[in-house]
Ligand SMILES: [Fe+2]
């Protein structure tokens with residue numbers, strides 16, 4: 001299953017054998033490049049960047065490193081290999097052969113799922129487009145651009161499905177994916193978190209840790225889909241998503257490392273002194289964490305959702321690790337605990353498991369995110385600093401679902417509006433926090449040099465040294 005790079009659109013789906021599909025995608029390609037030019041990374045057209053490009057979809061062959069100018073990046077269409085024996089593994093169609101075509105009755109639901117996933121990919125590129133101007137190092141700049149080109153490719157993946165399986169509606173949706181704009185009041189991206197700003201590098205690292213991890217959980221659920229082309233597309237995307245989360249986790253980890261080093265040098269935990277030394281104090285890191293965590297919680301959707309039940313029962317979207325679970329994969333009559341606001345308290349109530357699938361995916365995600373926060377805490381612990389970071393309660397600062405009806409603090413207590421007003425500045429980044437972090441953002445472009453507020457990584461990319469020339473500025 002190697003990828004044919006001699007074609008205008010590199011692919012492993014034998015695009016040449018389907019001329020009308022090939023023509024449709026070749027028509028979309030220049031529109032995509034226009035979008036990249038307008039909304040992709042700022043002032044990056046002439047830089048040569050040490051990027052990886054997929055060369056095949058098997059375990060070892062898919063990462064090939066070399067210098068590329070981003071507009072010349074070979075975006076293409078790569079699906080994981082087909083398993084001819086694959087079945088629909090859950091829901092009412094459990095046991096049927098996996099679908100190679102879209103079942104007519106599920107067409108619009110499936111299209112909506114694909115469009116919603118696809119919309120997040122260009123959105124994050126738009127959110128991150130200014131960051132290159134304030135990169136803390138060449139190494140980090142390269143990682144940012146790697147994430148960006150791969151999100152571009154994820155858009156291609158979804159657009160391929162729309163073009164190949166959804167006819168004219170699919171082509172129209174593919175165009176609309178290039179027309180919406182992150183944060184645009186009139187024509188926003190579909191999901192809330194993807195209309196927030198990513199104004200600085202701490203926000204970027206938090207975003208790739210928390211929000212790309214939501215991507216992982218959504219893709220894992222879609223990789224279980226009975227619609228086989230969607231499952232195969234998502235399985236390949238997951239290999240790339242892992243790097244995005246690495247960028248986030250190691251990025252925040254390096255910020256924490258640097259802060260702890262300075263705290264030890266100065267023998268202080270005084271926020272003003274720490275800030276005066278040009279590093280980001282741990283309480284500010286905690287507030288950024290709270291913000292990105294809570295915004296990402298909302299991406300999983302309403303706690304109790306009949307849509308989630310429909311997606312599952314129809315075999316379109318499974319659970320995380322669906323095929324590794326040892327239950328009946330139908331879930332009829334089963335229950336799952338969800339939270340409800342009762343008076344001035346959160347209460348646990350049992351909902352039908354099928355309707356609580358969003359909540360279950362959110363819980364699976366929280367476990368994974370908390371494990372990552374624990375790894376950050378080990379850095380703090382090793383430095384001998386007594387502070388710790390914490391995941392806020394999953395009900396904190398929610399904007400959708402029934403939990404958004406009340407104000408809930410990071411410990412999961414329902415608080416009054418007045419309480420929230422008085423105390424939210426301790427919980428979420430303030431204007432001052434953001435202005436302070438922004439004031440640290442400079443632009444460091446010399447190989448091997450790093451901005452003062454972040455520690456260098458332990459090692460470079462693809463076994464290259466940390467001081468390697470990851471970006472050639474032409
Ligand atoms: Fe993505």
Ligand SMILES: [Fe+2]
Nearest residue numbers: 212215241244
């Ligand atoms: Fe990603």
